[in-house]
Each structure stands twice: as structure tokens, then as C-alpha cells.
Amino acid sequence: MRHILSLLMENETGALSRVAGLFSARAYNIESLTVAPTEDPTVSRMTLVTSGSDEVIEQITKHLNKLVDVIKVIDLNESRHIERELMLIKLQARGENREEIKRLVDIFRGRIIDVTENTYTIEMTGAGDKLDAFISALEDGVILEVVRSGVSGIARGDKAIQ
């Protein structure tokens, strides 16, 4: 099953490579990984999407906790949560296609953030499957470039990870 793990870790050089190294050394897979400092510049927050059986996820969580740079690990799947991903996508937009794409972007609540004679660049956020849906709604061959941030996640409600 797909899990979203949230990590707080020391904002140290090398901390990221410890996490990445753990996944490759133990043959766990990473679907996506995002990391940036928090409001406290000494702490980084990482959101990591992985998949595996319950046993595998348990081992991943234990090994992450064991890393000396990791302060806290939360499996967001254990409670209600929100996930968002940012996508920047550049599309071929000529002639009648231009209108069609604009309509689609509106439906998916994206924004056109750069325009040339032949292209649109679009910004869109949402859960990963919404971004996937947008991509598959596009006509074949119009995509010039896709940049996705990977998932960021946060728990719903009053609960806060600190």
C-alpha cells in the first residue's frame, strides 16, 4: 500500500543522503520525496511517499527513526491528512487547441502563468491523482515538459507535528 511518511530531521548536510541511502541499501522504493527547512531553520521537514506491505512500512519507519539525524517520523496514513503536489507543465498551444487547453485548465483549477505564441505554461496543485487526471485529459503530443514537486502532506485537524 502507498504511505506518506512525514519526517522532521536535523537540517544538516548529509541528512538527506542518509535517508536516500537507507532506501537504496535496503531496497525500499521511494515514489517521491520533498524536503525543505521549516520555520525553525535547524529543522527540515521531509515528505516521503513509499509503498509496501504493512511489515515493510513498519521496518521503514523503524529504520528512519534509527537514523541519528531524524527527529520524528509520522505515517500520515494513520490519520486523516491532506496531500498536495505542485505541477508546472508546458504545453503546445496553437490555434483552436489554445481555447480547449484553457478550458481544461479552468476545470482543473490550474493557472496559466506564462504564455508564448505557441505555448502555455501552467501551474496546478492538488493530490497526485488529480494531476495525473489532468495529464491524461490532454491530447496526445501536446506536452512539452512536466515538472512535479512530489507530494507534501499534513495531518488534518488540530494535530501538529513538532
Added chain:
Amino acid sequence: MSKTKEVLRGAEIFVRALKDEGIKHLFGYPGGAVLHIYDALYKQDDVEHILVRHEQGATHAADAYARATGKPGVVLVTSGPGATNCVTGIATAYMDSSPLVVFTGQVPTHLIGNDAFQEVDAVGVTRPCVKHNFLVKHVEDLASTIKKAFYVATTGRPGPVVVDIPKDITADSCEYEYPEHVDMRSYKPVLKGHTGQIKRAADLIATARRPMIYSGGGAILANADKELTVFTRHLGFPITNTLMGLGAYPGTDKQFVGMLGMHGTYEANMAMHQCDVLIAIGARFDDRVTGDLEQFCPSAKIIHIDVDPSSISKNIPVDVPIVGDVKHVLSELIALLENRKDLPTEKDLKPWWNQIKEWQGINCLAYDRNSEIIKPQFVIEKLYELTRGDAYVTSDVGQHQMWAAQYYKFDKPRRWINSGGLGTMGFGLPAAMGVKKAFPDETVVCITGDASIVMCLQELSTCLQYGISFTVINLNNRYMGMVRQWQEFFYESRYSHSYMEALPDFVKLAESYGHIGLRIEKSADVESALKEALQEKEKVVFIDFITDKTENVYPMIAAGKGHHEMHLSPNRELA
């Protein structure tokens, strides 16, 4: 009024910090990046530096020093090749959870990333085989990083820590203060076990009729041998130890059924296979121990006590996991059990013990004691008798290692020092050197093989320089015996590259290093040679025992088979 602190250079801080940490010995090898440190070492005599002949030797010596004493072992090497030569030793310490602290020199900060002379990314290279590592970026961080390194290496599940120190840091100066305590928000090892879980364990123990205690290296690392012994005796249960756990429970005790696993005793493995409650203590269900996971302890409920949560339910799902320091958890468990009236009685356990005695009757460790050609097992048994089981025994990797584990009965912890996890040939000799440095008055013996011994042989020079003496028992079968055994069993005796052609004359070799060499070719001469060697106080005595080259290690569970599927020795009737 605050006392003004001394201003010291990084190199001096390094030496002072070691002193303040209580470090007495440092195994090392100099080079450009650590020359400031070597200069600082020259000017003091609080910390004794032992100059090895190869950095791998330094890591094994320091690792063994740590295993024997329970205190951290310390290594200092230069950047680049100095650091990479340590990797095998660091990985060895990592796999066996040994508290090793390795200081590597690094090129000056402004040259890092520049492919500078003797630059290697030591933090990157060692990352997968350390508990943690640090790169020191400012001289102000040096003392506190050293403190953290020792703290991380020695607490929780111990392990190696690397501290990479760029050369300019050792030249820079700052005020020196060695922190008394460390508090790391991201590292908080658990000591106490969960009370509810400990209670559940006691409940399960009370139901056992075919119980088995399986303890590993963790019991030794936690210094829990006393608790383990009290616990086991109180219950009257059979106990087996892993290769890493030998000595945590007295090897001569009647409740001890021998080592388990691939080369474990028949009775230990059969008891594992048929037990109804398994109590795993500081052990990690390694594949050499479990064999086929599908067939592992098929009818047992399992209790597992371990300080490392990631070792629990890693290979085998357990019923009662208890995360905590083995010593703490066992003390609590003992206190609970002492008040219980419903524990299995001697009568309850009688049928189980009778079954175990029947298995013991198979005599799985029998061999031809009357052979004129030296049997390797015979040498170990004689050594055991002559040292009354009280020597520190280091070993290399191969058949000789397994025979040492099977035939030398360890009654005390920290006496049996071998590379169980990584299986590093070359470990034995530098390990003996490290142990002897820690305990100059104790008997130290290195049991090795003709292939392993040459992998770190150069340390004989170090031994000569520092007057470090011990006995080397070379069980010379002219083969990579363990490889040959697998080839005999699984590759129709095609001995591909396992034959040791062109072996050196080990006697002359020992002599050329300034030590004593003996060659023994008949069983009748084994005892006198060992006696002579054990009396030597100044030099290494290297005994080259020409042993039966066809001997195999039994019992054996082939990789991936179940505990009940053992190959037994064809020589059993010779008992």
C-alpha cells in the same frame, strides 16, 4: 566570576578531548592530513598511540579492544587511502554492533570537493556502515562533536562512528571545553522496556512446556550476563547462544545446549525446531541462525527483547516484542517471575528435558580423538583444557572459527571475539593485538586458518614493537577449508580456487617478524607445543598446526534449510 578557558589548537583539542573522555589507547597510522594531530600526540603521554602497519589492522584492533573491555575503541588515520583502508574494519564493527570511533583526517576545508591530493568523501564512503558520522566544519564544534561521537557509539545499540576532521580545523584555535553531557533531540536511546509487554512476556513464559532461550550478542553488549544467568537458572529452561552470544551464559552449565544455527549443535537446533515458547534475548534472527524462515520454530510463540526496534519482527514476526536494554528488561522480568507461583515446574519440564537429553545422545560434536594426524577439533579442546576456558580467544573466518566456537567452552562474556556478522577474514590477528593491549596480563589466543592469517599478517610487526604477546594457532589445512567444504557438499567436489598453493613457511615467517614459530605435525605434540606457547610473555608464538585437510564442520544446516535438516558428522560412532 567565570574562569577563563584555555585557548587550544584543534590538534590539541583532539588530544585533550580523548583524555577527558578517558581514552587510554589509540590505534593509528599517520599521514599528511593528520600531521598536526600527530604533533600534538608527540607532546603528551596521556593517550598511548599504537602504530599499526595497515589501517585495517587499527580498526580490528580497536574493535576487539572494545569488545573485550566494553569501552570504546579508538582509531586515528589520515585522509584518502587511510580512510578507505578502514572501511572493512568499520563494516565489521557495524555488523557486530561494536563501539568503535574512527577519526579520519580530511583535506583542508577549502579544498573539499576539489579532487585534492588524498581526498575521499569519507563521510559518504562510510555512511552505509556506520551508526553515524560527522564532518567537523569549525574548530568550535570539534570538542562537542567528539563527545557526541563517543556518546552515539557507546549508547543504545552500539556501533561505529566516524569523525572526519579537515586539516585546517586541527590548526585553528578556540577556547576548549569538553561537554559533560550530551543531549541530542534526534537521538534518545530507550533503556526501560514497556511494563505491560514485560508482564505479557511473564504470562507467556508461565504457559511454556517446551521453552527455549536463545540469546545473542546483545546480551553481552548490554553487560547482561548476570541477569541472563539468574533468569535462566530461575526458570530451569534450556538455553542456546548465537555465535556472537557465546559466554553470556556459562558454556559448561547443564542448561546450556550449545550454539545454534548453521553449525550449531543437534540438540540446540532440534530444540529450536520443537519449542513452544521461544525467548529471544539480544539476538537478531540472522539468516545463519534461522535457516529457512518458513520452517523456523514452527510451533513457538516468540518473545523478543532487543534495544533496537528495527531488529524486532524484521525476519520473523514475534508475539511479544519488548524494546529496551536487555539488562534492564531482564531485571524487571526476573522481579516479576520471582513472585509468580504458576511457572513451569521441574516436573512440567521433565519430558522436554528428556527429549533434549536424547538429542544430546547423538553426540553431534564427536570426532576421531585418536587420530595421529592432527584433528583441528583436538587442538581447540586441548587449548580449552590448558587455559581452563579462561582465555580471550579471537578468530578469523572459516572452519577454524566454527570449531573454536563449538569446542572452546566460554563461561564468561567478552572472551570470544570474532567477526560474526561481516565474516571478515583478517580480523583475528589484529583483534588479538587489541585485546592484549587492553589486558596485558591475560592469556590471549588467536585461532586462525592458513588463508585468513595472511590477510592482516603485517601486524606481527606492531606486536613486536609494543611487546604484545599472544599465541597464534594456525589450523593449517592447506585449504580455504570452509570454501572447500561448500564445494564438496554443493559443487561435487570441484575445488575451484580454494586450494592454498604456495603457502609460506609460517615458522620462518614468524621468525622474520622477530617472533617465535613452531610447526606441529602430530597429535602427540599438540599439548606440549601449546604449553610452551602459553608460557611465553614477550613475543608472539605462532604455531603452525598441520591438520587433517579433509575435516569438515558438523553439524551443518545448508543455507535455506530448516533447523531439523542437519547434516551430521559421518564420524559420530567414533565418540
